Amino acid sequence: MRVRTRFAPSPTGYMHIGNLRTALYAWLFARHNNGQFLLRIEDTDRNRLVEAASDVIFKTLRDTGLDYDEGPDVGGDYGPYVQSERKEIYGKYAKALVDKGAAYYCFCTKERLDTLREEAQKEGKVFKYDKHCLSLSKEEVQRRLDAGEEYVIRQNIPLEGESSYDDMVYGHISVPMSDMEDNILLKSDGWPTYNLANVIDDHLMEITHVIRGIEYLSSTPKYNLLYDALGWERPKYVHLPPVMKDKTAKLSKRNGDASYEDLIAKGYLKEAIVNYIALLGWNGGGEQEIYSLKELAEAFSLEGLSRSPAIFDIEKLTWMNGEYIRKLSPEEFLEKAAPHFDKALTRDVDREKLARIIQPRLETLNQIEEKVSFFNEVPEYSTDLYFNKKMKTTPENSLDLLKEARAELEKVGDFTNDSLYQALLAVAQKNEVKNGRVLWPVRIAITGTEVTPGGATEIAEILGKTETLSRLDCAIEKLEKSL
């Protein structure tokens, strides 16, 4: 039997990390087993429609490399893949369930239900529908249907016994019938609820493994009753633990927590995001942490899935992102950095050289802006920056060496790192001081910044001779004034 998995999100307009991870795992399982992966849009809640929300889903899956064999925008033999285009199908099966006695028409008004709910609450009990309409005779049901009365179709849960199944992650799950309610399968607006739609679609689309969030773990026995009533084979189930923001709260857009788009906007690489979330709830048993999508597909197995919630740790993602940035070829890096350079640089500098010194020092692409701003102009700074204990520099001793350094640098024809470094080293040697005594002040003088990506001579090379000397002159002048 060929493995078929699916990702079935409801279109909300963004892709949150937990959802993406669910899609990833479903995709990985399918690919690992040489199976098929499909996308289905669950939009049966007509009150919550969001304009063009499916586009975010299409785009994110395409972006991350989670290609689907069937789906709304790619077609397939089991379509349509959007639930709102399958309305008649659900109605048909809802009625079939009624005929089999597994479901029944219910005409109870909102008012009656509310009253019941209130009473239950007063008595401190959990409200459960009382199967009131189950006792209606066939004739009466027909009469009220003919009269055009509003109705829903409810699942008829047996009064006794239990329903159980074996989850591939959580093991044996068993729920007493008495704890299940006669949930609504078909709403009064004619649309199905998730309870009905997921069962019909997963069966019709021949899904072999249902991979979804843990929120469905305890309602799955109810769905199984439907499979049984229809005489359908139940799929295998793989429920996934949640992705948490902290110990007690789930990651959610409502809390302002990062979505996939947000992370991309913050300068994270899609490969790093995918790699990181793959490890949030799964591991291959070994020590490998950096995985390409392809490697993940090869290594993925259900045994590696965790049962406990995982907290989303942006720090580790950030570290991993740094790893991915460093792995980029110079060309790839330049391409990804370009928009940030455009934004950050007002002066014309050699981007290739700049890229070379900055690439190993980045954890996110967005850090480029802050790290290169001194190339545009020297910021306001205090001459206190010339104090450095380890280098044994002070504004006073810096001034003298700066003057000497300036004179030497002016003589350098080949204005490259190596030559510059040699020139400054010579200054240090001549004065019989440690290298830092001259390198530190030079770097401060030409950057006005305590921490820079790269050393004095690397930066001088990028700045160029004219700019370097001019900055040195300004710095010398500034020092003289302050002393």
Place this chain on the structure above:
RNA sequence: GGCUCCUUGGUCAAGUGGUUAAGACACCGCCCUCUCACGGCGGUUACAGGAGUUCGAAUCUCCUAGGAGUCACCA
């Protein structure tokens, strides 16, 4: 509250009756070094608690505690 599930360092986690209880992030220290970062080396920190089974328990059982999910004409 009922039901279902979960519980190894701050975080992700390996571990399936006998281990000095891995590794990674973070943190700290040292080295490298023209600052920072990278890299290298080292360090602090964990089996939620309690009973039991067993020669022996992070691993099996039970209880307690904590947490999560669910209990909609949302998915």
